[in-house]
Amino acid sequence: MSREAETAPQGSPAPASLPTRARAAAHTVLLRWLVLVLAVGIWELAARAHGSVYFPPPDRIARHVHELWFDGPARHLFLSSAAVDDILPSLGRMTAGFALAAVAGIVLGVAVGRSRRAYALTNPVLQFARAVPPPALVPVFVVVFAFGTPMQIASIAFSAVWPVLINTAAGVRNTDPLRLDVAAVLRLNTAERLWFLVLPSALPRIFAGLRLSLSLALILMVFSELLPGTANGIGFTLTEAQTRSDLLTVWAALVLLGALGYLLNTGLLAIEKRLIGRGRAP
Amino acid sequence: MSHATRTREQGTDRMLQLTAVGQRYGDHRVLHDITLTVPAGQLLCVVGPSGCGKSTLLRTIAGLLPAHEGTVTVDGAPVTGVPDSLAVVFQDYGRSLFPWLTVRDNVALPLRRRGLARAERRAESDRILDRVGLSGAARRHPWQLSGGMQQRVAIARALVCRPTLLLMDEPFGSLDAQTREDLEDLLLEVHRTDGTTIVFVTHDIDESVYVGDRVVVLSPGPGSRIVRDLPVRLPGRRDQIATRGLPEFVALRAEVGRAVRGGE
Amino acid sequence: MRWLRLRQELWLGLLGVLLAFGVCEAVSRAGLVRRSYLPPASEVLGRAVELTGDPVFLDGIGVTLRAWALGLGLACAIAVPLGLLLGSVPLVDTATRAIVELLRPLPSVALIPLVSLLLGSGTETEVALISYASVWPILFNTVYGLGETDPLAKDTLRAFGFGRLAVLLRAELPATAPFIAAGIRISAAVALILAVATEILSGFGEGLGIFIAQAGLATDGTRDVLAGVVWAGTLGLVINGVLVWGERRLFPWTPEHREAAGGGARL
Numbered sequence: 126m127s128r129e130a131e132t133a134p135q136g137s138p139a140p141a142s143l144p145t146r147a148r149a150a151a152h153t154v155l156l157r158w159l160v161l162v163l164a165v166g167i168w169e170l171a172a173r174a175h176g177s178v179y180f181p182p183p184d185r186i187a188r189h190v191h192e193l194w195f196d197g198p199a200r201h202l203f204l205s206s207a208a209v210d211d212i213l214p215s216l217g218r219m220t221a222g223f224a225l226a227a228v229a230g231i232v233l234g235v236a237v238g239r240s241r242r243a244y245a246l247t248n249p250v251l252q253f254a255r256a257v258p259p260p261a262l263v264p265v266f267v268v269v270f271a272f273g274t275p276m277q278i279a280s281i282a283f284s285a286v287w288p289v290l291i292n293t294a295a296g297v298r299n300t301d302p303l304r305l306d307v308a309a310v311l312r313l314n315t316a317e318r319l320w321f322l323v324l325p326s327a328l329p330r331i332f333a334g335l336r337l338s339l340s341l342a343l344i345l346m347v348f349s350e351l352l353p354g355t356a357n358g359i360g361f362t363l364t365e366a367q368t369r370s371d372l373l374t375v376w377a378a379l380v381l382l383g384a385l386g387y388l389l390n391t392g393l394l395a396i397e398k399r400l401i402g403r404g405r406a407p
Numbered sequence: 408m409s410h411a412t413r414t415r416e417q418g419t420d421r422m423l424q425l426t427a428v429g430q431r432y433g434d435h436r437v438l439h440d441i442t443l444t445v446p447a448g449q450l451l452c453v454v455g456p457s458g459c460g461k462s463t464l465l466r467t468i469a470g471l472l473p474a475h476e477g478t479v480t481v482d483g484a485p486v487t488g489v490p491d492s493l494a495v496v497f498q499d500y501g502r503s504l505f506p507w508l509t510v511r512d513n514v515a516l517p518l519r520r521r522g523l524a525r526a527e528r529r530a531e532s533d534r535i536l537d538r539v540g541l542s543g544a545a546r547r548h549p550w551q552l553s554g555g556m557q558q559r560v561a562i563a564r565a566l567v568c569r570p571t572l573l574l575m576d577e578p579f580g581s582l583d584a585q586t587r588e589d590l591e592d593l594l595l596e597v598h599r600t601d602g603t604t605i606v607f608v609t610h611d612i613d614e615s616v617y618v619g620d621r622v623v624v625l626s627p628g629p630g631s632r633i634v635r636d637l638p639v640r641l642p643g644r645r646d647q648i649a650t651r652g653l654p655e656f657v658a659l660r661a662e663v664g665r666a667v668r669g670g671e
Numbered sequence: 672m673r674w675l676r677l678r679q680e681l682w683l684g685l686l687g688v689l690l691a692f693g694v695c696e697a698v699s700r701a702g703l704v705r706r707s708y709l710p711p712a713s714e715v716l717g718r719a720v721e722l723t724g725d726p727v728f729l730d731g732i733g734v735t736l737r738a739w740a741l742g743l744g745l746a747c748a749i750a751v752p753l754g755l756l757l758g759s760v761p762l763v764d765t766a767t768r769a770i771v772e773l774l775r776p777l778p779s780v781a782l783i784p785l786v787s788l789l790l791g792s793g794t795e796t797e798v799a800l801i802s803y804a805s806v807w808p809i810l811f812n813t814v815y816g817l818g819e820t821d822p823l824a825k826d827t828l829r830a831f832g833f834g835r836l837a838v839l840l841r842a843e844l845p846a847t848a849p850f851i852a853a854g855i856r857i858s859a860a861v862a863l864i865l866a867v868a869t870e871i872l873s874g875f876g877e878g879l880g881i882f883i884a885q886a887g888l889a890t891d892g893t894r895d896v897l898a899g900v901v902w903a904g905t906l907g908l909v910i911n912g913v914l915v916w917g918e919r920r921l922f923p924w925t926p927e928h929r930e931a932a933g934g935g936a937r938l
Contacts, residue, residue, distance in 0.1 A: 153765055161769040179789055245683035250691045256860075256907030257900055260780070260868035261880070264887030264896050269708050303502045306471055310495045311517045311564075321516065325507040344778040344864075351783065351872055360781070367784035375785050379777065386776025402507065402548075 181373050189377045212381070215358040218274055219346040222281025226338055230286045231331060234293025235319065238327075244294060251291055259284030259341060260348050272354040281345040285338040292334025296327025332397045339393055343386055359385075422447040422482055422572055422604040423468065429476030430463050437463050439630040441477070443623065447571075450598050450605045452615035454667055455625030461608040464625070465576050468606065469495055481572055490572070494565035498577040500557040504549040504564075510536065511545035514564045521568065535563045539593060555586035559593070566597065573605045580610070588647050591618055595645055612667060616660045617645060624666040635666035692716075710894045718898040728882060732902070735866050735878040738794055742801025743855070743862045750806045750858075751851060754813025758847075759839060764814065779804035779861075780868050787873075797869045804865045805858035809851065816850025817843055849922040856914040863907055879903060 165183050172182035194208035201209070237243050237251075263280050270276035300323050308318045324331075350360025359378055366374035423445035430438040437460040445451050455461050466472045468479055470489040479486040481493065494517075497503040504513050515532040523531065536545055539559045549557050558578060565573060575594075579587040591614060598605060609615050615622050616639060624635040641655055650656055695712035722728045757764045782800060790796045824842040833841065870880025879899060886895035 156762075156765050157769040160766040161773070164770060241680075242683060245680035246687035246690070249684040249688050253904050253908060256911060257904035258860075258864040258867045258907060260864060260871055261883055261900050261903040264871065264883050265893070265900060267887055268893050268896060301502055303497065303499060304505070306466075307495075307497070307503050309471060309489050310469060310493070312489060312491070312520050313516070314520075317519060321505065321508070325505070340776075340778070343776070344780050347778050347781045348868055348872075351780065363781060363784045367788055370788060372785075372788060375788065379781060379785065382781050383773060383777040386778065387773060390776050 179372055181376060185373065186376045186380060189373045190380055193374065193377055194381065211357055211359060211362055214274070215346060215350065215360070216385070218277045218358070219281060219342050222278045222345070223285055223339060223342040225278070225282040226285035226342065227289055227335060229282070230289025230334065230338070231293050233286075234290045234331075234334075235297055235323065237290070238294035238297025239323075241298075244298060251287065251294075255287040255291060259345055263345070263349055263352065267352070267354070272352075272356075277346070277349040277355075280349050281342050284345050285341045288337035288341065289331065289334040292330045292337075293327060296330030297323055299330070300326050328401055332393075332401070335397075336390070336393060339389060343382075343389070347382065420447045421445070421480075422449075423606065424480040425468070425477065426480075427477035428464075428467060428474045428479060430460065430467055430472065431475045432463075436630040437628065438467070439632050441631075441633060443633065445604060445606065447604050448602045450607060450618065450620045452619035452622045453606065453608045453625065454610065454612055454615045454622060454663060455631060456627045456667060457610060459625045459628045459631045461610075461625060462576050465495070465574050465606065465608050469493060469574055492568070492571045494568065494570035494573050496558070496561050496565045496573070496575045496578045498580050500549075500554065500561050500581070503561055504557060506548060506550050508548075509545065510541070510547050510549060510552070510560050513549065513560060514567055517564060517568045531567060532563075535567045536560075538566070538597075539563045553586075554582050555590065558582065558590060562590075562593070562597075566601075566603075569601070570603060573603050575605065575607045577609055578607075579614070587614070592645075592647065594618060599643075612663050613651070613660060616641075616656060616663060617647075617650060622659075622663055624663060635663070637662060637666075708893060710897065714894055715897040715901060718894050719901040722898060722902065731877045731882050732879055732906075734794075734876075735870065735880065736906075738797045738801060738878070739859075739862050739866045742798045742866070743805050743859060745798065745802040746805035746809055746858055746862070747855060749802070750809035750854075751813055753806075754810045754851075755817065755839065755844075755847075757810070758814040758817030759835075759843070775807065779865055783869055783872055792873045792876075796873075797866060800869055801862045801865045805862045808857040808861060809854040812850045812854025812857070813847060816847035816854075819850065820846040849918065852914075852918045852922065856911065856918065859910050859914055860907060863903075863910065867903060879906075 168180070169182045169184060172180050194205050194212060195203050197203050197205040197208065204212070237247050259280070262284060266276045266280045266283070270279055304322055304326065305318075308322050313321065346358075347360040347363070349355070350358035351364045353364075355361045359382060363375060363378045366372075366378065421444055423443070425441050425443040428438060428441040429436070441464065453461055453464065463472065467474050468481070468486070470479075470486045470493075473487075481490045484490065505516075508516070511529060511532045514535060515528040518528045518531055533542075533545055536542060539562055541556060541559050541563065544552060544556065544560075549560060552560070561578070579590050582590065594605075594607075595618060597603070607615070607618060609618075619639050621639060622635070622637045623633055624637075625631040626634045637659065639659060641650060641653065641659070692712050695709075699709050699711035757767065779800060782803065783796075786796050786799055790799060820843050824846065825838050828838045828842050866878070867880040867883070870876070870878040871884040873881070874884060879902060883896055883899035883903075886892035886899060889895070
């Protein structure tokens with residue numbers, strides 16, 4: 126019936142053959158890790174030669190990480206009791222705070238973004254809230270909640286909510302007006318409009334906000350645990366090791382934190398890829 | 408829905424009635440004193456130079472913009488908000504389709520308010536996709552298809568609820584000539600079978616005469632008025648080559664062209 | 672009609688601020704939350720204004736701002752050349768990618784104990800930490816901005832016989848400058864966070880963070896803590912506002928989306 130081609134006309138040159146591309150990719154990966162391995166190697170040699178207590182060699186740090194947290198039984202995922210006592214509560218608090226911030230941020234962001242009036246009304250207050258450096262707020266929460274898990278979750282949630290809220294509101298506001306007309310013509314009700322149009326359309330911006338929030342959640346998690354008065358957590362391990370001048374543990378905790386941060390960010394990116402889909406043009 | 412027998416006769420019932428409709432944008436007057444009666448089953452073409460408010464007229468009919476002056480009546484009922492059983496096809500198919508939904512889901516979207524079960528919605532959606540020549544594209548996403556195919560999806564979405572009034576806002580303006588001809592013929596075929604009343608806005612004079620039962624010409628803005636209202640007396644079955652060569656076509660086309668240029 | 676809408680939005684914004692203020696005031700005075708936990712907004716605001724006349728407090732602000740400026744300046748001095756290098760030589764960029772990606776997710780506040788052990792708890796520590804944290808947004812934005820340069824400008828210069836460095840300075844640097852400026856703006860906020868965080872944790876000395884921390888320990892100090900927070904927020908707003916204004920003045924032609932892909936920097 127139609128004379129059109131079955132697929133979208135691309136007009137781009139044929140891609141390089143598979144083996145060539147694979148080789149190029151392998152080279153990149155190799156190069157990336159080469160410098161890292163080199164850097165670690167140099168550190169190792171320098172530390173051994175110099176013997177400074179402030180920069181222990183990487184292999185000692187790695188062993189210490191294992192000793193502290195990963196020499197537990199296999200049925201506990203190799204986590205030692207110290208890991209269970211410290212890492213899990215930290216992670217739990219951060220996840221709780223982040224989840225709260227995400228949900229509240231998206232819900233409130235949609236509410237604010239949908240109405241031009243609501244946006245104009247709340248914008249100055251939101252800009253101020255976002256401008257406050259989150260660590261400055263932690264003492265407030267300490268006073269209100271006293272030390273402990275509720276205080277930490279509250280600090281994390283309260284600080285992490287703003288990027289999500291503001292980004293969600295902006296994403297909702299930027300919904301294509303033509304698509305809103307389409308929704309009106311299709312007679313979609315409010316819930317359908319939200320689910321089929323507004324939210325999917327705002328998703329890239331929401332995720333940009335979520336990524337920022339995750340950073341903030343990590344920072345606040347560590348910071349709230351660095352304060353005197355906490356009883357457990359990765360940050361607590363850090364500060365406690367600091368008082369004992371136990372540099373090995375300090376470095377170990379840093380490595381652990383870096384790894385955690387990397388895993389969490391990668392996880393969020395993976396979720397984003399899954400939800401936003403492969404290369405669609407919004 | 409009415410299946411008016413294949414014919415270019417005008418039904419007597421009024422599907423669409425505009426009375427002294429005026430439209431503004433701020434202090435800007437866009438449309439002025441538009442009075443128009445469209446009988447059921449007619450394919451009306453609205454032509455005019457760029458910026459003369461054709462799209463605004465369409466939006467006013469659709470209920471997306473309240474008329475500043477005058478009244479719009481669709482199927483007897485005055486328009487306040489989008490009337491039921493009205494469908495619109497926009498020019499920008501990239502933006503009017505939702506890229507995060509599959510073609511099938513895009514087309515099935517208007518069926519939600521009909522209270523059909525999921526399986527029925529899918530079946531209806533597939534049926535209409537077959538109708539417009541897109542069998543097999545149901546699972547794809549719009550951005551994976553060519554421009555012409557995307558516009559077919561948009562048309563399918565408009566037709567899936569069997570509307571009584573179909574509005575089209577320069578739907579083929581972004582497509583190449585070949586694709587445009589294919590879609591014009593698709594539209595004619597659909598109109599012939601379903602008898603839907605169609606208001607078709609275009610800036611392409613040839614297209615308006617080829618496709619329409621009647622051509623209305625708007626003057627250049629601001630404050631466009633209707634300057635010509637011509638019936639198209641051409642045979643019912645249109646053919647891209649044959650019809651466009653007919654002397655009646657050439658004469659009509661010239662008349663419309665003069666009206667568009669001179670605003671006489 | 673446009674400016675009418677703008678005026679309406681300004682009034683609404685003002686109304687929003689007043690409403691928020693009113694809510695905080697009412698919640699506290701109605702005794703819903705204990706007075707010592709959340710003093711009424713008017714008291715907090717009053718105290719904040721009072722502090723403008725307090726020389727000790729103002730000195731502390733000065734200390735914080737000095738550390739902030741030093742750290743930010745150092746970060747610029749490191750990040751801009753480094754970013755230009757990484758952006759110009761793709762080999763170096765790819766090579767260091769792994770290191771960067773591993774360091775990036777580490778929250779800078781976590782380094783406070785380590786750096787305190789290495790450098791003590793004076794200004795050096797604060798400045799070092801601020802610099803470290805502030806380097807990243809500027810670095811990423813510089814690299815990103817370099818990638819966004821129109822190749823046509825570069826090719827034109829090369830066709831005229833200009834060398835690599837000249838192309839960099841004459842074509843790429845001016846084009847990248849708006850991105851660098853946006854990166855500096857993000858880093859300014861990051862620097863403030865680190866400044867306050869380091870001060871709160873060190874516990875003694877001068878600075879806005881110290882003021883807040885010490886008020887937090889005092890009985891009935893919530894009013895001061897909140898006043899300090901108001902100051903911190905205002906500082907943040909002012910800094911951001913000045914930088915945005917500066918950006919608009921220097922680079923009036925560029926659109927809003929100058930921030931690095933991925934929605935801004937890691938902190």
